[in-house]
Amino acid sequence: MSSLADGEWHRLHPATPLLRGGIFVFAAIGFILANLRERVLDVVFGIPVGSADPLEEIYRRGSVGWALLAVAGALVVILIAFSLSWRAHTFRVNDEIVEVRSGIVFRSNRKARLDRIQGVNIERPLIPRLFGAAKLEVSVAGQDANVPLAYLGSARADELRRDILRLASGARRPAAESVEPAREPGEGPSEPGVTVGGFARDRVVEFLAPELDPDAAPPESVVRIPPARLFGSIVLSGFTVFLLVGVIALAVGGAIGSSGWLPIAIVPALIGSAGYFLSRLTRSLRFSIAGTPDGVRVGFGLLSTSNETLPPGRVHAIGISQPLLWRPFGWWQVRINKAGRSVSQGAAGEAGTTVLPVGTAADVARVLELILPGYTGEEQGAVIESGMHSRGGSDGFINAPRRAAWLRPFSWRRTGYTLSAGAVVLRRGIVSRELILVPLARLQSVRIDQGPVRRMLGLASARLHTVAGPVSASLAVVDAEEAVRLFEAVAAGAVSCATSDTSHRWNHPTGVFE
Known part of the structure; x- marks a missing residue:
């Protein structure tokens, strides 16, 4: 100490x-x-x-x-x-x-x-x-x-x-522990202070220096993001579409002699969007993620840096997503829900809950090994692969029935769930593909709903409640009978996993806080 x-x-x-x-x-x-x-x-x-x-x-x-x-x-x-x-x-x-x-x-x-x-x-x-x-x-x-x-x-x-x-x-703190005074860099054991040159x-x-502490984590991140990929991922995002629409609106307004209200309404939004892009770019540079004995260390930033250690058992939900514009490049993003600063807005909040700004499928697998270490078997790998790329059908997921097309005409085939190795895995989305993993030990509650339209179609919706954050663990359409089975299986599994979970005291001999 x-x-x-x-x-x-x-x-x-x-x-x-x-x-x-x-x-x-x-x-x-x-x-x-x-x-x-x-x-x-x-x-x-x-x-x-x-x-x-x-x-x-x-x-x-x-x-x-x-x-x-x-x-x-x-x-x-x-x-x-x-x-x-x-x-x-x-x-x-x-x-x-x-x-x-x-x-x-x-x-x-x-x-x-x-x-x-x-x-x-x-x-x-x-x-x-x-x-x-x-x-x-x-x-x-x-x-x-x-x-x-x-x-x-x-x-x-x-x-x-x-x-x-x-x-x-x-x-446990050693019974007779000597306390070493902390020193700043450049201050030796017998030096009274730090020299100007030092x-x-x-x-x-x-x-x-790299963001990761070499004494606590490997000096190299398990994922490396080339600057070109990072810049491309920011350009190929939804905000880019907004910026293009704004620029086109300004050009059209100037061509037809529009009144002065248009620049006043659009220019501040464009400036704000440009600031968001710049902030996201600078905060995602020098991104690093690695495992330590005390959890996952995530670092980012160029001039102003930040690195956070997430102890085991603190990740409540994991969201793997792929926007439509990223699909030709095979890029994915991984975000998490955690109890603390999960609801922060803007680029700072996104950086605080993003454990992979942009990466390949192999990068996603490496990140999942770190933040969900119990989910690393061959069967679990097949579930992740199917959840990320499959279009539906017999792929290990319990999928929505064909009649769900009345409510989700394009994405019903990819809407489904499965339970695997102490986690609930949800798959959804066709324009933006999404895969959500919720460790049962971290689950707060489960809910199923059925309004008049879904009742008529024999469908229901399901939601797994976790701490607030960018990942929403929900399915809009599920077969009504499957929804009941999902509710019962998740409720029983959550109680069992929470009872046996000791990850929150990861170095204690018994896993119990004294």
């Missing part, structure tokens, strides 16, 4: 107040002074508005000392406020919880139980990376329930993540 996981209270990186908002404070002060300096000088020093050069006027009146004193006083007040904020923001990690206290006037206290941790994420935004700092966030189930530690030293963040995952796994060298190495 490092010195940060000893159960005592610790403080964050000394530059935390500046990184969390100080830069914006100074930027706001600079903006105000740049735009209102004449008014400020008129109020403070009595220099009339419109003077040729206010700074020369200060010098002419002999008020330079007062001006410097005012600037120094403002800086002192800001530094005192930052210092108090930093001293009041403390955290501790023991065998049961991660706890954070913060606030001066309004106090806040947040706790995360180690046996409820869904993942540990380390983000390195561009500016904090220049200071050698990183943000560690402990993801737990619940709305706005995550516990962030912003910011820690980059090396300390990596060490603390290993400690948190070790404690969450159920591994600090700069470490920052360069950090920018060029």
